[in-house]
Amino acid sequence: MILDSKIPEGPLAEKWEKHKFNVKLVNPANKRKYDIIVVGTGLAGASAAATLAELGYNVKAFCYQDSPRRAHSIAAQGGINAAKNYQNDGDSVYRLFYDTIKGGDYRAREANVYRLAQVSVNIIDQCVAQGVPFAREYGGLLANRSFGGAQVSRTFYARGQTGQQLLLGAYSALNRQIAYGKVKMYPRTEMLDLVMVDGQARGIVTRHLVTGKIESHSAHAVILATGGYGNVFYLSTNAMGSNATAAWRAYKKGALFANPCFTQIHPTCIPVSGGYQSKLTLMSESLRNDGRVWVPKAVGDNRAPQDIPEDERDYFLERKYPSFGNLVPRDVASRNAKLACDEGRGVGTTKLAVYLDFADVIKRDGLNTVVQKYGNLFDMYAKITGENPYEQPMRIYPAVHYTMGGLWVDYNLMTTIPGLYATGECNFSDHGANRLGASALMQGLADGYFVIPYTIGDYLAQNPTARIETSHPAFKEAEAAVQTEVNRLLNVNGTRTVDDFHKALGLLMWDYCGMARNAEGLQYAKQEIRKLRDEFWRDVKILGVNEELNVTLEKAGRVADFLELGELMVDDALNRNESCGGHFREEYQTPENEALRDDENYTYVAAWQYTGTNQQPVLHKEELKFENVKLTQRSYK
Amino acid sequence: MAGNNPNSKPMNLTLKVWRQKNSQATGKLETYNIKNISPEMSFLEMMDVLNEDLLLQGIDPVAFDHDCREGICGMCSLYINGRAHGPERGTTTCQLHMRKFSDGDTITIEPWRAGPFPILKDLCTDRSALDRIQQAGGYISVNTGGVPDANEIPIPKSIADKAFDAATCIQCGACVAACKNGSAMLFTSAKVSQLALLPQGKVERKTRVENMVAQMDKEGFGACTNIGSCAAECPVGISLENIAMLNREYINASFTSENV
Numbered sequence: 001m002i003l004d005s006k007i008p009e010g011p012l013a014e015k016w017e018k019h020k021f022n023v024k025l026v027n028p029a030n031k032r033k034y035d036i037i038v039v040g041t042g043l044a045g046a047s048a049a050a051t052l053a054e055l056g057y058n059v060k061a062f063c064y065q066d067s068p069r070r071a072h073s074i075a076a077q078g079g080i081n082a083a084k085n086y087q088n089d090g091d092s093v094y095r096l097f098y099d100t101i102k103g104g105d106y107r108a109r110e111a112n113v114y115r116l117a118q119v120s121v122n123i124i125d126q127c128v129a130q131g132v133p134f135a136r137e138y139g140g141l142l143a144n145r146s147f148g149g150a151q152v153s154r155t156f157y158a159r160g161q162t163g164q165q166l167l168l169g170a171y172s173a174l175n176r177q178i179a180y181g182k183v184k185m186y187p188r189t190e191m192l193d194l195v196m197v198d199g200q201a202r203g204i205v206t207r208h209l210v211t212g213k214i215e216s217h218s219a220h221a222v223i224l225a226t227g228g229y230g231n232v233f234y235l236s237t238n239a240m241g242s243n244a245t246a247a248w249r250a251y252k253k254g255a256l257f258a259n260p261c262f263t264q265i266h267p268t269c270i271p272v273s274g275g276y277q278s279k280l281t282l283m284s285e286s287l288r289n290d291g292r293v294w295v296p297k298a299v300g301d302n303r304a305p306q307d308i309p310e311d312e313r314d315y316f317l318e319r320k321y322p323s324f325g326n327l328v329p330r331d332v333a334s335r336n337a338k339l340a341c342d343e344g345r346g347v348g349t350t351k352l353a354v355y356l357d358f359a360d361v362i363k364r365d366g367l368n369t370v371v372q373k374y375g376n377l378f379d380m381y382a383k384i385t386g387e388n389p390y391e392q393p394m395r396i397y398p399a400v401h402y403t404m405g406g407l408w409v410d411y412n413l414m415t416t417i418p419g420l421y422a423t424g425e426c427n428f429s430d431h432g433a434n435r436l437g438a439s440a441l442m443q444g445l446a447d448g449y450f451v452i453p454y455t456i457g458d459y460l461a462q463n464p465t466a467r468i469e470t471s472h473p474a475f476k477e478a479e480a481a482v483q484t485e486v487n488r489l490l491n492v493n494g495t496r497t498v499d500d501f502h503k504a505l506g507l508l509m510w511d512y513c514g515m516a517r518n519a520e521g522l523q524y525a526k527q528e529i530r531k532l533r534d535e536f537w538r539d540v541k542i543l544g545v546n547e548e549l550n551v552t553l554e555k556a557g558r559v560a561d562f563l564e565l566g567e568l569m570v571d572d573a574l575n576r577n578e579s580c581g582g583h584f585r586e587e588y589q590t591p592e593n594e595a596l597r598d599d600e601n602y603t604y605v606a607a608w609q610y611t612g613t614n615q616q617p618v619l620h621k622e623e624l625k626f627e628n629v630k631l632t633q634r635s636y637k
Numbered sequence: 638m639a640g641n642n643p644n645s646k647p648m649n650l651t652l653k654v655w656r657q658k659n660s661q662a663t664g665k666l667e668t669y670n671i672k673n674i675s676p677e678m679s680f681l682e683m684m685d686v687l688n689e690d691l692l693l694q695g696i697d698p699v700a701f702d703h704d705c706r707e708g709i710c711g712m713c714s715l716y717i718n719g720r721a722h723g724p725e726r727g728t729t730t731c732q733l734h735m736r737k738f739s740d741g742d743t744i745t746i747e748p749w750r751a752g753p754f755p756i757l758k759d760l761c762t763d764r765s766a767l768d769r770i771q772q773a774g775g776y777i778s779v780n781t782g783g784v785p786d787a788n789e790i791p792i793p794k795s796i797a798d799k800a801f802d803a804a805t806c807i808q809c810g811a812c813v814a815a816c817k818n819g820s821a822m823l824f825t826s827a828k829v830s831q832l833a834l835l836p837q838g839k840v841e842r843k844t845r846v847e848n849m850v851a852q853m854d855k856e857g858f859g860a861c862t863n864i865g866s867c868a869a870e871c872p873v874g875i876s877l878e879n880i881a882m883l884n885r886e887y888i889n890a891s892f893t894s895e896n897v
């Protein structure tokens with residue numbers, strides 16, 4: 001298989017304009033003859049569904065929650081980037097492009113990232129028109145803040161709940177189309193398989209999460225906007241239901257999976273407090289604008305933070321990276337927190353935490369300003385830990401947060417299956433080996449509002465096919481396969497709970513394929529994951545039947561997929577004999593413990609092809625060409 | 638295992654939990670005893686522990702809605718000891734922690750109770766009526782593309798902040814569950830206010846309020862008699878001022894309706 005990224009010819013800055021001119025159009029009257037399935041109603045899915053419906057297509061949208069407004073995008077806190085340069089501080093489309101490529105440690109496609117930076121400015125306009133209440137200055141204009149990996153202020157925000165406000169904007173646009181009858185919404189409905197006819201994606205099979213009804217839906221094209229797979233680690237900042245199932249089942253139908261090992265570990269999360277822990281809570285990166293990260297200088301210093309004098313504290317990010325200080329990119333901040341804890345300088349009862357201290361900013365700007373800026377985050381911290389962060393520093397530790405890997409897509413966001421698209425966190429496209437803060441929201445909305453509406457038309461115009469009934473044998477076969485899989489789960493009748501398996505997998509992934517990896521550990525993890533998977537299918541305990549609201553059954557299906565995906569992540573991490581961004585192989589580091597890339601041999605996207613359960617997948621390489629930026633060792637000093 | 642408070646002792650609790658097989662079945666409270674609950678746990682983590690216990694005993698685990706566990710998605714919805722989202726003010730069920738309870742406590746856990754929210758199973762209800770109220774007019778009619786530059790519409794900070802306060806509603810439905818009339822006024826008014834305050838939303842303000850209120854009535858939500866339990870139980874502090882604003886918008890619209 002040759003991976004064709006379909007990057008348009010011509011200078012970087014003109015590629016997207018040219019491409020938009022060259023794509024085939026579906027005339028307005030014909031659009032109503034096409035049906036499009038959008039799985040997922042987060043920023044990527046809701047924006048696509050609404051926009052495609054506005055254009056005249058018939059859209060069916062799906063989500064597993066009880067309302068589209070609850071998609072995980074709702075939880076994003078800090079902000080969304082855009083190259084508006086409203087602050088006149090030297091920002092530009094090119095700078096946002098450059099920062100993103102560099103932040104991703106030179107493992108993303110130039111053309112995609114440039115387009116992302118270009119359309120970023122339209123996103124803000126669109127959201128404001130919808131009534132999204134971004135933060136404003138006293139003069140009535142929009143406010144900005146800084147995020148990691150950038151030296152300009154280009155992040156737009158809505159207090160600490162930017163995700164909710166952006167999603168409510170997209171949700172309102174979606175609601176309008178639901179009211180017009182152009183979008184049919186299917187909440188509490190989970191996609192369990194992709195249906196292909198003549199090599200093209202033509203529909204999906206779903207299970208209704210209340211009635212258990214297994215059903216087919218046909219369309220001319222399918223968009224997966226189903227989010228990331230961070231929950232493979234069990235503990236992450238993702239929502240409890242976030243899962244890989246839709247993407248994974250597409251992979252098993254032939255879509256390639258790219259860079260699965262590129263995982264983002266976010267530096268500022270509330271540390272684990274016990275074995276019952278079900279999820280980890282992020283403390284937004286925006287806190288690093290004002291919070292100072294430190295640990296005691298001495299190993300084993302057990303004094304309370306307020307008893308440790310200034311000169312016995314190590315503000316290690318400020319010390320090591322004077323020009324970016326506390327605002328280094330996430331991978332760098334996380335790794336340094338881990339290093340400090342590994343040296344025995346961690347704090348709190350578990351010693352797996354570092355301080356994030358606001359004493360200075362409270363002294364400098366006053367308590368009120370800090371309440372205004374971060375109030376809801378401080379409240380959340382207090383609720384969870386029972387400690388008051390206005391009086392003592394927060395304790396934070398890195399946690400799994402985002403997955404840069406995902407379904408491989410070309411410039412048009414189409415996977416290797418014709419007619420199957422992937423958008424938002426579900427695809428791999430824009431963030432390389434490390435995503436910059438406030439860029440996921442930007443990507444999700446860019447894909448949904450401004451990219452897919454053009455590129456999907458091109459495909460439909462060139463592949464005009466008639467509607468297919470769901471009585472077609474391909475649908476019946478897929479339904480039967482889904483039913484068989486469900487029965488197989490229900491018939492195991494074992495003794496160990498789904499959560500128990502999930503936790504065991506999570507620990508393996510965290511220990512061997514987390515913040516630091518090495519070949520030996522990865523090989524060990526691969527064997528252990530296989531064993532765990534076998535045991536799952538021998539011993540998992542699921543009660544009840546399919547034809548009911550069966551939470552354990554739902555979870556079991558997702559964990560079964562994680563048990564396969566985990567192994568692919570390990571394979572990918574083993575294959576990549578270099579360190580880059582969030583992928584840190586201990587064998588490959590500079591004397592200063594920074595990630596050491598091997599551009600000669602690994603400047604490629606690793607895209608994996610499924611060949612069967614327990615079979616080695618086949619690796620396909622998409623070479624990355626850098627024509628505009630020079631590859632250098634990332635430096636934030 | 639405790640993270641921050643080494644003195645916190647594990648608790649033993651008695652839970653009375655609403656069990657109902659499906660929407661047709663009749664439900665009842667079942668009693669379960671649960672041991673060794675750390676005060677550091679969240680309420681839903683305590684429910685996880687209960688469910689793991691039940692599973693291993695071969696008893697169907699308790700179904701409850703939840704997703705983000707960060708207080709923002711609005712999915713969690715437990716009625717705890719007679720209060721929507723439990724005893725702590727300004728807190729969703731998922732952000733409630735066990736340190737608010739004491740060893741030996743009996744905790745009663747029920748679903749939201751309101752006509753327009755039928756019970757699906759155990760503690761899960763169908764709140765799609767709230768989505769339909771939004772679909773009736775909770776938007777500004779702009780298509781993607783062709784909109785003015787974001788800074789062409791300056792909005793005074795005080796107005797933007799007020800609109801923001803209204804926009805923080807997480808659509809959980811606690812206001813309805815807390816109201817003895819089962820009214821959805823607080824929820825509906827939050828959207829109406831947000832959009833009526835902003836210049837972008839003013840164009841459609843009259844039809845919006847009329848259509849959203851009509852849908853609210855059609856769904857069978859009760860009338861508002863200004864008791865205020867809704868705002869008292871709202872986890873994000875949506876204020877009663879929004880209801881006053883909705884009423885003004887509604888009266889204004891009914892004098893000069895643009896619904897033709």
Ligand SMILES: Cc1cc2nc3c(=O)[nH]c(=O)nc-3n(C[C@H](O)[C@H](O)[C@H](O)COP(=O)(O)OP(=O)(O)OC[C@H]3O[C@@H](n4cnc5c(N)ncnc54)[C@H](O)[C@@H]3O)c2cc1C
Binds near residue numbers: 190243245282438
């Ligand atoms: C706590 C937190 C804070 C964050 N803060 C920021 C931030 O400040 N800035 C930033 O840029 N990014 C942030 N991110 C990242 C960002 O929020 C996500 O990457 C982004 O929102 C993902 O959007 P999405 O539309 O791709 O997917 P999601 O929002 O995850 O939506 C997935 C959708 O798919 C549906 N779905 C999934 N599987 C199925 C299935 N099998 N069948 C049917 N439906 C399915 C779900 O129901 C849901 O509707 C944050 C992430 C987290 C976890």
Ligand code: SF4
Binds near residue numbers: 807871872
């Ligand atoms: S107004 Fe408050 S209680 Fe009612 S739905 Fe919104 S957030 Fe929930």
Ligand code: FES
Binds near residue numbers: 702711
């Ligand atoms: S689970 Fe999302 S608000 Fe409680």
